Structures are given as C-alpha cells and as structure tokens.
Amino acid sequence: MENEWKHNADAQNDRRRISRRITLIIVSVILAILLTAAGVGYVFFKNALAPVDESSTKSVKVEIPLGAGTSTIANILKEKGLIANETIFRYYVRYKNESAFQAGTYALSKAMTPDEIIGELKTGTVMKAADVKMTIPEGVTMTRQIAIISKATGFKAEDIEKTLTDEEYIQSLVDRYEMLTSEIQKKGVLYPLEGYLYPATYEFDKGKSVTEIVESMLDEMEKVYSENQSEIESSGMTFHEVLSLGAMVEREAATPNDRREIAGVFKNRLDTGMKLQSDPTVWYGTGRNTALTTLKDLENESRYNTYKYEGIPIGPIATVSKDSIIAVLNPNKTKNVYFFARPPSEKNPNGQILYEETYEAHQQNVVKYKPEWVEYEENKNL
Known part of the structure; x- marks a missing residue:
C-alpha cells in the first residue's frame, strides 16, 4: 500500500514538472514572438520615419x-x-x-x-516662383527647340546652336551620360542631341547657362532610359535606334492610341525588309515644313530619308515622349503594314490614321484622301 501511494505521488510530481516545462516553453515562445514583433516594428517605424534618400541633392x-x-x-x-x-x-x-x-x-x-x-x-516658407518657364512639346525638331529656349532665356539662337553642335562639348556628354554613345556623332547626323532633350515644362531661375539648361533636359531623358533599360536591351535595338523609331511614331501618330499601332506597322516593315517610308523623315532631311511630299523630296540624299535607305534612320528627327518610347518597346501585334494620315478637320481635330494590310487598299486611301492635304495646305497659307 505504501509503495502504491509513493508511485502515485511520483507520477503526480512528474506531471507537474512536465506541465511547468510546457508552460515555460509556451511563455518563452510567446515572449520571443513579442520581442521579434517589437524588433520588426521598431525597424519598420524607424525606416518609415527616415529620409527616403539621404544622398539626394535635388x-x-x-x-x-x-x-x-x-x-x-x-x-x-x-x-x-x-x-x-x-x-x-x-x-x-x-x-x-x-x-x-x-x-x-x-x-x-x-x-x-x-x-x-x-x-x-x-x-509656410514657400518656393519662389521661377524666373523662367518654358515648354518643349513632343514631336518638334531641334530647330524649334532652339527657338523655344532662345525666346525663354534671351540667349541668341545661333549661340545655342553652336553649343549643341560643339564637338568637344558633345564628347564630354557622351563620357558622362550612359544613354549617349558614338551613334550621335556619326557623319550625317544633323544635331547630335536631337531626340535626347526630353519634352516637358521646365522652370528655372535666371542665370542658368545653355549647358545647364541642356543637361537638365538630358537628365530627364536619362531617367526614362534607366527606367526602361532592361526592355531596351532585350529589344535588340540600341537606345539611339529606339529614339529614332520613337521620333517617327511621335510625328506620325494622330492620337495617343495610334502610337503602339504605328510602332507595330514599323516593326512589320523592318521584319520583312521593307523600307520604313515615313514622310516626316524626308521632311527632316530636306528642311521643308510641309505635309506634301514631292518626288524630288523622295530622292534627297539625306541619311534620314527612309524612302531611299533601308532600316532605322541615322538618328531621331524630333523630341520623343516616354509614351512613344514605350510604344516602340511594346508595339501592337498587328497585321497592318500601311497607314495613311488624314489632315486635321472639324470631326477629327488631330487628324485620323487609316490602317491597311494590303498595298491595294492603302493606295485607294491615298487616291481618295490625298486631295484633303492639298486643300489643307492651301487654307494654311491663306
């Protein structure tokens, strides 16, 4: 009897010890979780209340x-x-x-x-209004960009152009900007930085030099380049080629929705070995400001002439928006190979693009709607 009582007492003590150990383990785990959560929370709040970028100077x-x-x-x-x-x-x-x-x-x-x-x-220490404000639109040539900068800043247009074509200065930019390569220095390129000055509204104080203004515009395009670098590399094109196609898309598109479809048309032409045949590249090479392309224009020797030379032109022909760059990198998968642009009208203030898969259907559009451009040009000159 005494042995049985002792056995029961020992069993109860064992159960108590096990229960205490389990309780201790549970408490330890809970404390560990709480301490970990507190540590994670502390780090989270500390990071949330720290500067986003301590090294930023802008x-x-x-x-x-x-x-x-x-x-x-x-x-x-x-x-x-x-x-x-x-x-x-x-x-x-x-x-x-x-x-x-x-x-x-x-x-x-x-x-x-x-x-x-x-x-x-x-x-309430608010930002002082900028002395100078200028807007560089999408799809304008360097000649127009120079005129805008000149009007906004008071710098002579010829001095701005001299800076933008100075070989030593251009080389210094190639050395500093990852997006710039020797492609911009090829023989036949009219303006090395054409297409690289990002179209946007810029505000700055008086006293900024031409180079400072130009580099602020290059900085904005470099951001777009960096954001899309992996897609650019996987596209099989250089950034210069992406901008060259992007500028064509910018000039040809009547509406934002046209960008990816036109980019798809150009891709189809490139993939089949067809010339790109874009009228704005012809106008850029001739320097003529017109929407009517003559047979003489099509024969000009400029390396920008996509009727005469195959492939992507030697360089961009205008400023390029981020949307057009993305369109070139992500073109529509389309069967269309041709398009014809109708001029602006009351019904379509930005014009209208007519897409076709066959040359025959495209030619019907040309015959039917080309007279609209003659009338448009005549009214424009009144």
Missing part, C-alpha cells in the same frame, strides 16, 4: 492645396516620393499633435526627415 516641387488635411498631404508627399509610408506619416503627425500646415508650393527634398518636412510645411 529639390522636389510640392503643391499643398488650400484646406488640405493630413491624409491629403500624406498622399501628396508619398506620390512625390518624399515619405516611405503615408499611413505611418499620418499617425506620426497625430502622435506629435502637429497641425497648422500652410498651403503653397514648396521645394522639398528626399533627403529630408518627416520632422524636417513637417517643419517646412508649418512655416
């Missing part, structure tokens, strides 16, 4: 509208890439009991902490 223009609340401001800052997480920023502002943000246009930086951004928005 300012970012931010417009805070009148009456904007913390949520709106947080979303604006996130869209501009100035904060890592809009939700954390919003709760951080609430935790610090910050308010009285001022509406206005600010020059902020990705190197700023959320506290520094909050301080700027509270002081």
Whole structure:
C-alpha cells in the first residue's frame, strides 16, 4: 500500500514538472514572438520615419492645396516620393499633435526627415516662383527647340546652336551620360542631341547657362532610359535606334492610341525588309515644313530619308515622349503594314490614321484622301 501511494505521488510530481516545462516553453515562445514583433516594428517605424534618400541633392516641387488635411498631404508627399509610408506619416503627425500646415508650393527634398518636412510645411516658407518657364512639346525638331529656349532665356539662337553642335562639348556628354554613345556623332547626323532633350515644362531661375539648361533636359531623358533599360536591351535595338523609331511614331501618330499601332506597322516593315517610308523623315532631311511630299523630296540624299535607305534612320528627327518610347518597346501585334494620315478637320481635330494590310487598299486611301492635304495646305497659307 505504501509503495502504491509513493508511485502515485511520483507520477503526480512528474506531471507537474512536465506541465511547468510546457508552460515555460509556451511563455518563452510567446515572449520571443513579442520581442521579434517589437524588433520588426521598431525597424519598420524607424525606416518609415527616415529620409527616403539621404544622398539626394535635388529639390522636389510640392503643391499643398488650400484646406488640405493630413491624409491629403500624406498622399501628396508619398506620390512625390518624399515619405516611405503615408499611413505611418499620418499617425506620426497625430502622435506629435502637429497641425497648422500652410498651403503653397514648396521645394522639398528626399533627403529630408518627416520632422524636417513637417517643419517646412508649418512655416509656410514657400518656393519662389521661377524666373523662367518654358515648354518643349513632343514631336518638334531641334530647330524649334532652339527657338523655344532662345525666346525663354534671351540667349541668341545661333549661340545655342553652336553649343549643341560643339564637338568637344558633345564628347564630354557622351563620357558622362550612359544613354549617349558614338551613334550621335556619326557623319550625317544633323544635331547630335536631337531626340535626347526630353519634352516637358521646365522652370528655372535666371542665370542658368545653355549647358545647364541642356543637361537638365538630358537628365530627364536619362531617367526614362534607366527606367526602361532592361526592355531596351532585350529589344535588340540600341537606345539611339529606339529614339529614332520613337521620333517617327511621335510625328506620325494622330492620337495617343495610334502610337503602339504605328510602332507595330514599323516593326512589320523592318521584319520583312521593307523600307520604313515615313514622310516626316524626308521632311527632316530636306528642311521643308510641309505635309506634301514631292518626288524630288523622295530622292534627297539625306541619311534620314527612309524612302531611299533601308532600316532605322541615322538618328531621331524630333523630341520623343516616354509614351512613344514605350510604344516602340511594346508595339501592337498587328497585321497592318500601311497607314495613311488624314489632315486635321472639324470631326477629327488631330487628324485620323487609316490602317491597311494590303498595298491595294492603302493606295485607294491615298487616291481618295490625298486631295484633303492639298486643300489643307492651301487654307494654311491663306
């Protein structure tokens, strides 16, 4: 009897020990999870409240509208890439009991902490309006770009052109910009930087030199190049060739929706060994500002003439938008090989592109609608 009682007591003690061990293990696991979660949370919040890019030296223009609340401001800052997480920023502002943000246009930086951004928005130290504002449209030639820069800055057009064609300066740019290669220096290229000055609206203070203005435009195109570098490399084309095709797409497209279809047409022509036969390349080589191409124009010896020479032209013929670059890299898979552009009209203010798979159908469009261009040119010159 005594032995049985002792046996039961030992069993109970064993169960207690096991129970204590299990409880200790469970508590240890829970503590470990809590500590890990706390550590991860700390790192997450620390990163969310740190500068997005401590090494950034560029300012970012931010417009805070009148009456904007913390949520709106947080979303604006996130869209501009100035904060890592809009939700954390919003709760951080609430935790610090910050308010009285001022509406206005600010020059902020990705190197700023959320506290520094909050301080700027509270002081209302808004960005000073730029002295110079100029817009470079999509699809305009270098001649037009030079005229726009000249008018905006007061620099003489001939001085701007001299800078843009200076061999030593161009070589220095090739050495500095990854997107620029010796392709822009080939014999026959009219303007080395044609197509590389990104079309956009630029604002800057007086005192900027021509080279500073040009390089700010190159910087914007370099961003587009970097963003799409892998697709460019897999396309089998150089960036110079992508821009050359992109400029043709830019000049030919009547609407944004036409870009990828026209790019698809050009791809079909290249794949079958057909000449690209784009009228804007002819006009660029002749320097004529017209929509009517003559037989004499088609025979000009310019290396841009895609009626005379096969393949992609020697260089871009105009400014190129990001959309046209993406269209060239992602053309429509189409059976169309031909297209004809109708001029702007009341029904189609931007014109209309008619696509065809066969030469016969295309020629019918040419015969039917080419007189519209004659009338359009005549009215334009009135």
